[in-house]
Amino acid sequence: MSELLVVEDLTVTFPTTRGPVDVVKDVSFTVGRNETVGIVGESGSGKSMTSLAVMGLLPPGATTKGSIRLDGVELLGRPDRELRRVRGEQASMIFQDPLSSLNPYYTVGLQIEEMYRAHRRCSRKEARRVVVEALTQVGIPEPERRAGYYPHQFSGGQRQRVMIAMALVCSPALLIADEPTTALDVTVQAQILTLLAGLQRDSGTGMVFVTHDLAVISSIATRVLVMCRGEQVEYGEAEQVFAAPRHDYTRMLLESIPRIDDEVVL
Numbered sequence: 268m269s270e271l272l273v274v275e276d277l278t279v280t281f282p283t284t285r286g287p288v289d290v291v292k293d294v295s296f297t298v299g300r301n302e303t304v305g306i307v308g309e310s311g312s313g314k315s316m317t318s319l320a321v322m323g324l325l326p327p328g329a330t331t332k333g334s335i336r337l338d339g340v341e342l343l344g345r346p347d348r349e350l351r352r353v354r355g356e357q358a359s360m361i362f363q364d365p366l367s368s369l370n371p372y373y374t375v376g377l378q379i380e381e382m383y384r385a386h387r388r389c390s391r392k393e394a395r396r397v398v399v400e401a402l403t404q405v406g407i408p409e410p411e412r413r414a415g416y417y418p419h420q421f422s423g424g425q426r427q428r429v430m431i432a433m434a435l436v437c438s439p440a441l442l443i444a445d446e447p448t449t450a451l452d453v454t455v456q457a458q459i460l461t462l463l464a465g466l467q468r469d470s471g472t473g474m475v476f477v478t479h480d481l482a483v484i485s486s487i488a489t490r491v492l493v494m495c496r497g498e499q500v501e502y503g504e505a506e507q508v509f510a511a512p513r514h515d516y517t518r519m520l521l522e523s524i525p526r527i528d529d530e531v532v533l
């Protein structure tokens with residue numbers, strides 16, 4: 268099977284007052300077409316920096332080493348002008364907080380439309396049709412009317428659905444979801460996970476799913492990468508990692524998941 272994304276020995280370094288710090292150290296993983304790989308680790312372990320490196324969206328000052336190949340093409344070191352074309356078209360990202368990624372001054376319909384028209388030559392009319400289709404796909408009721416709403420007129424869960432619609436509107440080969448359900452309550456979280464898993468299955472998109480919650484990974488990913496302080500402490504088939512964790516840190520993460528057969532003490 269040809270791999271969609273191949274990350275090899277990725278290191279991300281930031282200059283600090285105490286000298287350079289590697290926030291990601293020698294991380295390697297691959298994502299196949301139509302596969303979901305989970306990245307798990309506690310806050311600050313380098314999950315977002317790994318994701319942003321793949322998207323070419325690292326904050327200024329960060330330097331990278333290693334290799335990131337998407338569809339066989341090296342992304343590290345490519346000029347920003349070229350990476351902009353890759354983003355949205357070949358790879359898309361969904362962030363934890365949709366409010367900070369959506370522009371409050373434009374209707375969601377216009378924002379999805381602009382994303383589409385940035386990559387596809389088409390008429391406004393055609394773009395509007397695509398917007399309604401995208402909103403329908405993510406389960407927004409009355410999509411024609413809701414396309415005219417501003418981000419604040421949606422609930423948290425619906426805003427995340429809008430973000431997913433925007434990320435998928437150009438049918439990218441790779442979708443990176445960085446803690447997309449963390450800001451949502453548990454019921455909505457489950458709905459968004461089901462939605463993402465369904466869209467991923469139907470479209471054959473390769474997905475990187477980032478979370479600090481191992482329980483979520485086990486429901487969505489076939490392979491898992493466990494990160495701790497910028498380092499990769501475990502990588503393999505999710506079932507194997509869960510059945511026989513090789514690292515203390517993974518064992519600790521696994522033990523923190525409440526189990527259905529745990530006794531409840533009242």
Ligand SMILES: Nc1ncnc2c1ncn2[C@@H]1O[C@H](COP(=O)(O)OP(=O)(O)O)[C@@H](O)[C@H]1O
Pocket residue numbers: 281283290308309310311312313314315316317326
């Ligand atoms: N602009 C920055 N300069 C220096 N260090 C940073 C910067 N942004 C984040 N970091 C550090 O990088 C590390 C990894 O962060 P991040 O990838 O966001 O973690 P995670 O997503 O796993 O919570 C953290 O220790 C954080 O403090």
Ligand SMILES: [Mg+2]
Pocket residue numbers: 314315316445446
């Ligand atoms: Mg993060």
